[in-house]
Amino acid sequence: MSPLKISWKSVWSKPLSSALNIMLIAFGTGILTILLLASTQISDKLENNSKDIDLVVGAKGSPLQLILSSIYYIDFPTGNIPLKEAQELARSPFVKKAVPLALGDNYNGVRIVGTDSNFVGIYKLKVKEGKFWQNDFETTIGTSVAENLKLKIGDTFYGAHGLTGSTDVHKTHAYKVAGILAPQENVTDNLILTNISSVWKMHDHEEEKAHNHDEKSESSEIENKEITSLLIQYRSPMSVVMFPRMVNESTNMQAASPAQESTRLFSLIGVGVDTLQWFAVLIMFIAAISVFVNLYNSLKERSYDLAIMRTLGASRGKLFLIVIAEGIMLTLAGTIIGIVLGHFALQFIGSNQESSQARLSGLIFLGEEAYLFVAGLAIGIFAAIIPAVQAYRSNISKILSKN
Amino acid sequence: MIALNAVSHNYQNGHKIGFKDWQVDDGSQWLLLGASGSGKTTLLHILTGILKPQQGSVVIDGTSIYDLSSKDLDQFRGRNIGIIFQRPHLIKSLTIKENLVMAQSFANLPTDLNRVKEVLTSLGIADKKNAYPSELSHGQLQRVSIARAVINRPTLLIADEPTSSLDDKNAAAVLELLIDQSGINQATLIVATHDKRVKDTFTNTYELS
Numbered sequence: 001m002s003p004l005k006i007s008w009k010s011v012w013s014k015p016l017s018s019a020l021n022i023m024l025i026a027f028g029t030g031i032l033t034i035l036l037l038a039s040t041q042i043s044d045k046l047e048n049n050s051k052d053i054d055l056v057v058g059a060k061g062s063p064l065q066l067i068l069s070s071i072y073y074i075d076f077p078t079g080n081i082p083l084k085e086a087q088e089l090a091r092s093p094f095v096k097k098a099v100p101l102a103l104g105d106n107y108n109g110v111r112i113v114g115t116d117s118n119f120v121g122i123y124k125l126k127v128k129e130g131k132f133w134q135n136d137f138e139t140t141i142g143t144s145v146a147e148n149l150k151l152k153i154g155d156t157f158y159g160a161h162g163l164t165g166s167t168d169v170h171k172t173h174a175y176k177v178a179g180i181l182a183p184q185e186n187v188t189d190n191l192i193l194t195n196i197s198s199v200w201k202m203h204d205h206e207e208e209k210a211h212n213h214d215e216k217s218e219s220s221e222i223e224n225k226e227i228t229s230l231l232i233q234y235r236s237p238m239s240v241v242m243f244p245r246m247v248n249e250s251t252n253m254q255a256a257s258p259a260q261e262s263t264r265l266f267s268l269i270g271v272g273v274d275t276l277q278w279f280a281v282l283i284m285f286i287a288a289i290s291v292f293v294n295l296y297n298s299l300k301e302r303s304y305d306l307a308i309m310r311t312l313g314a315s316r317g318k319l320f321l322i323v324i325a326e327g328i329m330l331t332l333a334g335t336i337i338g339i340v341l342g343h344f345a346l347q348f349i350g351s352n353q354e355s356s357q358a359r360l361s362g363l364i365f366l367g368e369e370a371y372l373f374v375a376g377l378a379i380g381i382f383a384a385i386i387p388a389v390q391a392y393r394s395n396i397s398k399i400l401s402k403n
Numbered sequence: 404m405i406a407l408n409a410v411s412h413n414y415q416n417g418h419k420i421g422f423k424d425w426q427v428d429d430g431s432q433w434l435l436l437g438a439s440g441s442g443k444t445t446l447l448h449i450l451t452g453i454l455k456p457q458q459g460s461v462v463i464d465g466t467s468i469y470d471l472s473s474k475d476l477d478q479f480r481g482r483n484i485g486i487i488f489q490r491p492h493l494i495k496s497l498t499i500k501e502n503l504v505m506a507q508s509f510a511n512l513p514t515d516l517n518r519v520k521e522v523l524t525s526l527g528i529a530d531k532k533n534a535y536p537s538e539l540s541h542g543q544l545q546r547v548s549i550a551r552a553v554i555n556r557p558t559l560l561i562a563d564e565p566t567s568s569l570d571d572k573n574a575a576a577v578l579e580l581l582i583d584q585s586g587i588n589q590a591t592l593i594v595a596t597h598d599k600r601v602k603d604t605f606t607n608t609y610e611l612s
Binding site: 304 | 444445448451473474477478479480481482484486492494495497501504505506507508509551
């Protein structure tokens with residue numbers, strides 16, 4: 001019978017108080033696990049999605065809203081900008097690559113994005129099946145879209161007006177799936193890509209009919225057309241200083257930096273994360289005290305037990321080990337249960353999330369979780385050290401003669 | 404053989420108590436008599452290596468026990484001395500069998516379940532080996548505590564007031580068991596008591612004044 005087995009049996013002999021201690025530790029660790037996983041995944045996603053985009057130009061309004069709608073595809077667009085002005089900006093010497101975006105429609109909640117081949121370049125997209133969109137109403141869909149909406153190459157569907165609802169369906173033209181993207185692990189997994197003129201035609205079909213498709217010259221079409229925003233990649237670091245100011249001061253549009261706005265957004269979320277983190281640490285601390293009180297009280301009751309063990313030949317070191325192992329068993333069990341619960345909870349939260357763009361997963365494991373183990377171990381030792389030292393130093397002659 | 408040489412102990416309140424020298428031959432059975440407060444428990448603790456006396460030495464089988472390190476002394480006690488306390492005290496979270504196996508492993512002896520069975524059988528409680536202490540009667544617990552004391556075949560068996568909380572019939576029975584067990588295990592027996600009922604059973608007496 002090893003000292004560890006004696007600790008183990010002792011834990012099991014007080015199921016209620018052991019369960020309480022394990023629950024407290026598990027609760028604290030669970031919250032920390034969720035926070036750790038969620039904040040890592042969110043910041044990874046924020047970074048992944050704006051990796052190669054230096055600036056977004058769109059209609060005046062909230063810069064954060066512009067970034068949210070044009071980079072993360074979660075908020076509503078700020079409005080439209082004239083295509084002509086956008087093209088002038090795209091030709092600026094500061095700009096290396098410019099990607100126009102035309103938003104406004106969705107299919108079952110998935111956004112339909114009108115854009116051009118530069119989009120493929122800036123996100124480094126590859127097709128898994130089929131090809132990229134070429135003609136009007138051809139689409140290339142993200143891998144998650146294909147999965148979730150069960151779309152195959154050659155399938156057709158109708159887009160609906162707006163970003164979420166499916167009441168106002170554009171029945172005149174059907175989109176056709178021409179290709180499916182390889183998984184990109186960013187927002188493009190959840191988009192339907194097509195060319196800009198498809199989006200225009202979807203909305204201007206009546207006008208189109210009147211003109212009978214042929215009379216409009218390319219230039220006059222550009223005159224009237226509008227797009228939602230323009231994603232820009234700079235030519236040189238110098239552009240960082242010059243270009244946004246130029247856009248904001250000399251045009252009717254605004255420029256917003258994804259990096260800056262993401263940081264701002266994350267610092268806003270960060271306040272909440274910090275608060276929760278402190279809350280979890282507080283729970284862990286209370287758990288540590290609870291384990292300590294539990295061990296300390298049981299030690300008072302058990303001092304005679306421990307003295308008897310000494311008379312049976314157990315050394316001081318063994319008693320120390322028995323008491324400290326009991327503390328570590330409680331906290332380690334709590335830590336493991338907490339980490340498992342945290343993963344399950346996050347998976348549950350993820351599967352109930354509405355927006356598929358920012359879906360969280362509980363199946364991702366991080367190296368940092370090892371720190372939670374270390375913390376669990378440390379709390380066990382912290383809570384058990386005083387009782388263990390007392391067990392080590394107890395005067396067995398005194399204890400035995402009292403009874 | 405156990406020898407007590409010029410042992411004296413100072414209590415924390417400054418009171419000093421001296422014990423007369425004592426030679427105990429192997430296999431003999433002794434009664435340690437003394438009124439409450441006469442230092443009986445103190446002497447027992449000194450004899451069993453629990454309390455180091457300020458002066459003098461205790462030699463058991465040629466080993467001066469207080470010259471051993473703390474760890475070695477614990478080990479020596481576990482292997483060579485079996486102690487029976489006034490009230491049986493067993494580890495509540497362990498079964499009877501586990502309590503006995505624990506005594507074997509604390510003495511760094513291999514687990515020997517045959518020995519456990521043998522001892523429990525000789526004390527008539529073999530059927531209780533998987534029970535927890537809370538399920539046993541006082542008399543049964545006293546038997547288990549005797550079993551635990553003899554499990555490692557100690558050379559010295561010490562009982563501290565084993566009969567004082569028992570009625571006449573049980574007191575006699577426990578005393579008989581102690582003498583039986585010390586015979587079976589060839590252990591020297593020392594019974595400390597102020598119980599007059601025990602007196603007649605023993606020929607050797609060490610009296611504290």
